[in-house]
Amino acid sequence: MYLARFTPLFWLLFLFFYGCSPSQIETTESRPNIVLFMVDDLGWQDLAVPFGDQATKANRLYRTPNLQRLASEGMKFTQAYATPVCSPTRVSLLTGMNAARHRVTNWTLYKDKIQPMETDHEELEFPFWNVNGISPQANLDHAVHATTFPMILQEHGYTTIHVGKAHFGAIGTPGAEPLNLGFDFNVAGHAAGAPKSYYGLENFGNTEEFAGTPWPVPGLELYHGKDIFLTEALTLETLKILEKTEDPFFLYYSFYGVHTPIMADQRFVNDYLKMGLDSTEAAYASMIEAMDKGVGDIMNYLEEKNLAQNTIVLFMSDNGGLSAVARGGSPHTHNRPLASGKGSIYEGGIREPMMVRWPGRVNANSTNDQYLIIEDFFPTILEMAGIQDYSTVQVLDGISFTKLLEASQEEQSRPLFWHYPNEWGPSGPGIGAFSAVRMGSWKLIYYHLDQSFELFNLESDIGESQNLAQSHPQKKEELAKVLGEYLVSIDAQMPKLRISGEVIAYPHVTLSDR
Numbered sequence: 001m002y003l004a005r006f007t008p009l010f011w012l013l014f015l016f017f018y019g020c021s022p023s024q025i026e027t028t029e030s031r032p033n034i035v036l037f038m039v040d041d042l043g044w045q046d047l048a049v050p051f052g053d054q055a056t057k058a059n060r061l062y063r064t065p066n067l068q069r070l071a072s073e074g075m076k077f078t079q080a081y082a083t084p085v086c087s088p089t090r091v092s093l094l095t096g097m098n099a100a101r102h103r104v105t106n107w108t109l110y111k112d113k114i115q116p117m118e119t120d121h122e123e124l125e126f127p128f129w130n131v132n133g134i135s136p137q138a139n140l141d142h143a144v145h146a147t148t149f150p151m152i153l154q155e156h157g158y159t160t161i162h163v164g165k166a167h168f169g170a171i172g173t174p175g176a177e178p179l180n181l182g183f184d185f186n187v188a189g190h191a192a193g194a195p196k197s198y199y200g201l202e203n204f205g206n207t208e209e210f211a212g213t214p215w216p217v218p219g220l221e222l223y224h225g226k227d228i229f230l231t232e233a234l235t236l237e238t239l240k241i242l243e244k245t246e247d248p249f250f251l252y253y254s255f256y257g258v259h260t261p262i263m264a265d266q267r268f269v270n271d272y273l274k275m276g277l278d279s280t281e282a283a284y285a286s287m288i289e290a291m292d293k294g295v296g297d298i299m300n301y302l303e304e305k306n307l308a309q310n311t312i313v314l315f316m317s318d319n320g321g322l323s324a325v326a327r328g329g330s331p332h333t334h335n336r337p338l339a340s341g342k343g344s345i346y347e348g349g350i351r352e353p354m355m356v357r358w359p360g361r362v363n364a365n366s367t368n369d370q371y372l373i374i375e376d377f378f379p380t381i382l383e384m385a386g387i388q389d390y391s392t393v394q395v396l397d398g399i400s401f402t403k404l405l406e407a408s409q410e411e412q413s414r415p416l417f418w419h420y421p422n423e424w425g426p427s428g429p430g431i432g433a434f435s436a437v438r439m440g441s442w443k444l445i446y447y448h449l450d451q452s453f454e455l456f457n458l459e460s461d462i463g464e465s466q467n468l469a470q471s472h473p474q475k476k477e478e479l480a481k482v483l484g485e486y487l488v489s490i491d492a493q494m495p496k497l498r499i500s501g502e503v504i505a506y507p508h509v510t511l512s513d514r
Helices: 008-018 057-061 065-073 086-095 149-155 200-205 230-243 269-274 279-304 374-384 402-406 473-489 507-513
Strands: 033-039 075-081 159-164 185-187 249-254 311-317 351-357 366-373 415-420 434-439 442-447 452-457
Touching (some): 065 351, 230 279, 279 311
Parallel strands (some): 159 185
Antiparallel strands (some): 075 351
16 A cells, blocks of 8 residues: 555565566556546536537636646547536545435435425425435445545555535535545535635634534634635645645545635626626626636646646536526526536536546547546546556446547447436426436436426437427337336336325336336
8 A cells, every 4th residue: 555655675675575576566656646626516618618619608708717728738528427416426426326326316415304395395205315425334324335436546555635515425424524435634525515605704604693504614714704715715725735745646626616605706706797797697707717726726736846747637517507596697598508507407407517637648639529427437537546456335337438538539329327316496497306318419308207208319409409209209219218227227216206106117117108
């Protein structure tokens, strides 16, 4: 685990007695550092970097020079997927499991409690999903026991750093604390998925008014009472840790932004107000620019310390951009040409801006149009770290995308799955309880409440405006079988109809009964 920390004399004696060559000995010094930036609620359109065929009005609005720099030095993925809401994505990231398998299918907060919008639903009775999130222990009810990839990195000599939003486990459970999930350092991560305030002048919500609530951000007392934005405080704390960290390290910088509450960063907001944006959208844009500065500050540090050439940088969002509520302008339009947004199974809710920079391995200013999904990060990061011999207590669904980093554009037929037997709260296009599969250019959605289907060809209809379920019955049946058989194979949970108590049938069963 710590072989690289022994002296040169040790290695000479080791080689003499055991006859190994230096190339046969696993050392941490040859391992790359890995940085993963995870942004909360950042939409596909929310950067100056275009992920579509051409730049859009939204791409021209936001100022993100550091992410433009990252794109110019690495590879953009135009079809990277997460889940529609945050905790399922974050659990899939750490465990390599699809949400249908790990059953943390909605956002977590209180121990052993289903969300109020689910208990109060008039038409559906929702299953008791894994409301407690990830657990490093095997005996916690309503939680998924898993070996996280940071645990494996730790075992192989990596220093692992968590910064920002965690949201892995419910309050009072082991998974609420990142230090229990394989991280050596934790800055400001806890059970809640949003801050009460982004302002140091408001102690990031740590005031008497909000005492006893889950939303105040912990661990940043140094900045209480100061005129500083939360993103900046997190970046400063990250740099302090990096200063005292030896190679190799894994940094998971998980921004609280751009999640609500939408609060203006005063360093940037006036420029957007001058553009004519309303106050909400100007504040939102300023939060994006604050995030971009945080990325840039970390990248600049890597350059200054001569670490950049041996550091892999990944960038991803945890779900689609918020559009149903809390934004300025018209709801469900902010991610166009993608339909809808956060909480939705439409592309606006699940397709993410993603980039990878890997000096010497990834072509600069390159683009890959092949699809991947969030659980693929688990095996990919371990492969990047040179770790092949590892075991987990859970079954892995993720597939490494390192081959895609070689600019492979080979057409894929692998199915991707989404499963959300839950209720998010807000209403809108594609929002509700559903299961879905993407295979090739086709995407099938199965809505649990009325057991209806939507079928789209994303190659010709990225905005999901033409439902082809009636005109292409064979494709609908094919994908319903693929989706249904997968859900059956992992015993995926389904809701019930309240009026009858009947469990919603799996999609292929529904079709066969008609």
